[in-house]
Amino acid sequence: MKNFLYIVFIILILLQFIPTKVENPKTDKNLEIKVSSELSTIFKRSCYDCHSNEVKLPWYNSIAPASFYIQRHVNLGRQWLNFSTWENYTEEEKDKKLKGIFRTVYAAMPLASYVSLHKEAKLTKEEIKLIRDWTGKAPF
Ligand code: HEC
Known part of the structure; x- marks a missing residue:
């Protein structure tokens, strides 16, 4: 048991040397999604840490393995949907993403x-309704 703990400890130390990097690329503000200030506040609070170029990194971002998860979530999240570069999407893509959001x-x-880890990000029933109404989409 003691040896096992030593090994886990050593692996955790070694993991710290694997580099990760999440950057916020400079983005033209005109490309950002244009929504009411109410919706913008909700998206910034609940979605922007993975779906924007304005990711706020937590203190544990520099600690593996948390850093791996964060990097993965941000990379994948931005690939699927980036609110900061919304205007770069074609009308067809926007339509798909709105359905996805719904x-x-x-x-x-x-x-x-x-x-x-971010209790404040949870959407209330009213917020879900507000977002769904805004997308103007039925799910399928
Ligand atoms: C902690 C990171 C994180 C947060 C916060 C987050 N997402 Fe995501 N989102 C992801 C990841 C990662 C994916 C890629 C798909 C997957 O791995 O499940 C994704 C995928 C999506 C997709 C595409 C999925 C599909 O099937 O079409 C939509 C739409 C989406 N997110 C909307 C949102 C909205 C709206 C919010 C805020 C209310 C939000 N996300 C908050 C990480 C996040």
């Missing part, structure tokens, strides 16, 4: 692991 805000987004 579908995911009900339960899947923000990610549960994120909400467990």
